[in-house]
Amino acid sequence: MSELAERECVPCRGGVPPLKGEQIQTLLSQLADWEVVREHHLRKQYKFGNFREALEFVNQVGELAEAQGHHPDISFGWGQAEITIWTHKIDGLTESDFVLAAKIDKL
Amino acid sequence: MSELAERECVPCRGGVPPLKGEQIQTLLSQLADWEVVREHHLRKQYKFGNFREALEFVNQVGELAEAQGHHPDISFGWGQAEITIWTHKIDGLTESDFVLAAKIDKL
Numbered sequence: 293m294s295e296l297a298e299r300e301c302v303p304c305r306g307g308v309p310p311l312k313g314e315q316i317q318t319l320l321s322q323l324a325d326w327e328v329v330r331e332h333h334l335r336k337q338y339k340f341g342n343f344r345e346a347l348e349f350v351n352q353v354g355e356l357a358e359a360q361g362h363h364p365d366i367s368f369g370w371g372q373a374e375i376t377i378w379t380h381k382i383d384g385l386t387e388s389d390f391v392l393a394a395k396i397d398k399l
Numbered sequence: 400m401s402e403l404a405e406r407e408c409v410p411c412r413g414g415v416p417p418l419k420g421e422q423i424q425t426l427l428s429q430l431a432d433w434e435v436v437r438e439h440h441l442r443k444q445y446k447f448g449n450f451r452e453a454l455e456f457v458n459q460v461g462e463l464a465e466a467q468g469h470h471p472d473i474s475f476g477w478g479q480a481e482i483t484i485w486t487h488k489i490d491g492l493t494e495s496d497f498v499l500a501a502k503i504d505k506l
Contacts, residue, residue, distance in 0.1 A: 343461070347461040347465075351454070354450070363450045363476060365474065366475055366476065367474040367475075368472070368474075369470060369472040369473065370470040
């Protein structure tokens with residue numbers, strides 16, 4: 293099995309069930325410090341030394357999101373950022389969400 | 400009185416009380432579509448046509464924040480962004496928060 297971060301986000305056209313239980317745990321175990329909230333979305337907080345560093349990180353995530361065609365929600369401010377990822381089309385988690393999370397951690 | 404957007408954000412060193420009631424309403428009336436939440440922070444939502452436009456707006460706000468030395472919290476995703484402004488030092492609102500809001504709307 294290839295590493296999560298080496299895979300590509302696949303556009304979700306709906307019609308597939310969101311990942312649950314064991315499926316989520318297996319993928320989550322391949323990520324560092326991400327949490328799954330209500331089996332609905334992935335979330336991770338990042339700390340930075342100032343506002344500029346947070347903004348630069350957000351831009352890197354933004355470019356990655358555009359390249360993958362998969363867009364997280366991003367919140368940030370002085371010294372911190374929070375990334376939230378889920379698949380809006382099915383209002384839940386798909387493998388692509390974990391792939392995007394792995395790619396963000398490789399930035 | 401100069402327009403809000405023409406003023407500069409003044410560093411808050413604490414020791415001043417947060418703005419209340421009438422003071423807030425007078426300043427808020429000079430802004431467009433911002434809301435004051437619990438007399439504690441300013442908030443405004445923006446809509447965009449895609450993720451890229453939201454990211455570009457966020458970068459403009461980020462550069463403005465660095466120039467003013469006053470940093471809002473920024474949340475954004477595909478087609479939308481939300482800006483939240485308050486003065487952390489006094490855990491409430493100062494005139495500088497309204498100045499930053501006015502400057503954001505002039506971007």
